[in-house]
Amino acid sequence: MTTARIKLAIVAAAPSPYRVHQHLRIARELGDRVELYSLFLHEHNWQPWAAPLPPEIRPVVFGMGESARDKNRGLGPLRQWTKGGEIIRWIREHRVDAIITAGYNDPGLMRLISWCKRSGTPNYLFGDSNVHGDHARGLRRWIKRRYVGWAVRSVTGLLPCGEYGRRYFEQYGGRNKPSFFMPHEPDYGRIFNVTAEEQAATCEKFHLRTDLKYFLYSGRLVNVKRVDTLLDAFARIAERRPDWGLLIIGGGPLEVELKARVPAQLQDRVSWTGFIDDADELARLYRCGDAFILPSSYEPWAVVVCE
Numbered sequence: 496m497t498t499a500r501i502k503l504a505i506v507a508a509a510p511s512p513y514r515v516h517q518h519l520r521i522a523r524e525l526g527d528r529v530e531l532y533s534l535f536l537h538e539h540n541w542q543p544w545a546a547p548l549p550p551e552i553r554p555v556v557f558g559m560g561e562s563a564r565d566k567n568r569g570l571g572p573l574r575q576w577t578k579g580g581e582i583i584r585w586i587r588e589h590r591v592d593a594i595i596t597a598g599y600n601d602p603g604l605m606r607l608i609s610w611c612k613r614s615g616t617p618n619y620l621f622g623d624s625n626v627h628g629d630h631a632r633g634l635r636r637w638i639k640r641r642y643v644g645w646a647v648r649s650v651t652g653l654l655p656c657g658e659y660g661r662r663y664f665e666q667y668g669g670r671n672k673p674s675f676f677m678p679h680e681p682d683y684g685r686i687f688n689v690t691a692e693e694q695a696a697t698c699e700k701f702h703l704r705t706d707l708k709y710f711l712y713s714g715r716l717v718n719v720k721r722v723d724t725l726l727d728a729f730a731r732i733a734e735r736r737p738d739w740g741l742l743i744i745g746g747g748p749l750e751v752e753l754k755a756r757v758p759a760q761l762q763d764r765v766s767w768t769g770f771i772d773d774a775d776e777l778a779r780l781y782r783c784g785d786a787f788i789l790p791s792s793y794e795p796w797a798v799v800v801c802e
Contacts, residue, residue, distance in 0.1 A: 500530040504586055505621075506607060507533070507597035509540035509563040510548055512774045513679045513798045514597075518552040532591065536578050536603050537563045542715075545772045557581050572602050579606030586616075593617040595654065599646040612649040620646060621654040621677055623796040626662040643667040656796040681802045686778040697779035701768055707740035709766075711784025713777070713799050714791070716747030721790040723749075726756050726765070728790075733761050744780055746770030777802075 503521075507514060510533075522531045533552040539562040548554035557578045565571055579602060586594065594611055596604055596618055611618035631639045644667045647653070652673035655661045661674050703709065710729065714720050722743065729741045743753075746769045757765050771777045781787075781802060789797060 500528055501593060502530045502532070502589065502591045503593050503595065504532045504534055504589075504591045505595040505597060506582060506604065507535055508566070508601060508604075509535055509537040510544070510546075510554070511540050511542070512544055512546060513681055515546065515548065515552065516682045517677075517679060519549060519682075522551045522553075532589070534582055534585070536575065536582075536601065537561045537566070539563065543770065543772055546774055555585065557585075566601060576602040576606055579603030579610075582607060583610050591616075593619070595619045595621050596650070597621045599643065605646070608646055608649050611651075617651045618649075619652045619654050619675075620650040620664075622660060622664070623656045623679060624663045625659045625793075625795045626666065627659060628793050628795055629663060629666065640667065647672065660796070678801075679796055679798045681798060682774070682778075683801075685774060686781055686802065689779050689782045693779050694782045697776065698783045701742075701766055701780070701783075703742065703766055703783055704740060704764075706738070707764065708738060708785040709740045709742040709783060711742045711744065711781065711787050712789070713744040713781070713787075713802070714789070715745055716743075716749045716753055718749070719792050720747075721792055722753055723756060725788055725790045726753060729765070730758055730761060733764065740764040740766065742766050742768070742780070742784055744768045744771060744777070 505518060518531060518533050521529060531552060533548070533554045535554065535556045535558070537558040538556050538560055541563050566575055582603065583606070594607070594616060596608055598604055599608060599620065599622070608618060608620070610616070647664055647667045647669045650672070652675065653661070653664045653669050654675055654677035655664055656678040657676060664672070664674070712722060712725055716722055725741070733739070741764065743765065750767070754767065768780060771780065789799060791797070
């Protein structure tokens with residue numbers, strides 16, 4: 496006698512490397528019990544990642560050619576609401592048994608949460624929000640408390656990344672909801688399987704000096720990441736640590752400003768890669784570093800630490 500697999504749909508705004516790996520683990524490790532479908536509201540994420548979607552996760556994109564960057568521009572919210580209806584029809588036609596909704600800050604996801612509640616479809620809310628990053632005040636706080644509270648009350652259960660995520664949802668009525676940790680994570684095998692030859696070729700590609708060990712930062716070049724603090728700290732110790740350099744992986748709006756912050760005598764010891772959209776190349780760059788530093792003021796869920 497065989498037991499029918501549960502049809503599970505995970506609905507998210509857009510693909511990302513860590514999200515795809517999370518879905519792959521579900522498909523590979525729970526494939527005998529779960530028939531997974533990965534539904535995306537946009538083809539492109541906020542970051543321009545370009546990795547193809549693996550067939551194993553059964554991807555379905557409802558916004559081909561569209562980017563999550565544009566969802567709030569012009570008629571974007573109306574388009575998102577419409578896509579929410581398209582997803583609901585798809586779920587009904589394919590007789591999906593349960594849904595994981597990745598987030599709630601989108602009219603399409605809001606429509607999906609509401610439909611699941613009305614139809615009695617099990618719906619678990621995934622989120623990487625962190626109680627320490629919940630800084631809304633005044634009118635924004637009033638609106639957020641009511642909207643997020645509605646979303647939390649409407650779902651079957653919660654899927655925070657970790658303990659601080661669980662506490663975040665508790666503030667909005669989630670204390671009595673079933674809660675299970677579902678962290679974002681990278682593909683560890685991709686990092687551990689880098690060969691010495693691949694590592695050497697990558698170090699050469701980015702002109703890393705063979706006479707230096709490297710402090711490594713990986714992330715966006717934005718204020719909250721405090722790369723300015725990292726650069727200033729390196730400048731203070733550089734004279735006493737002549738055998739160390741600094742490798743900055745990532746891009747962002749502060750790139751020009753941050754590069755100008757590096758003293759002239761240290762510019763040959765600070766290397767910049769720009770944004771890396773190739774997960775394999777990123778894994779090889781990690782192997783080129785010797786000590787990892789994350790100077791951020793705040794992280795919702797720092798996948799880079801897992802990496």
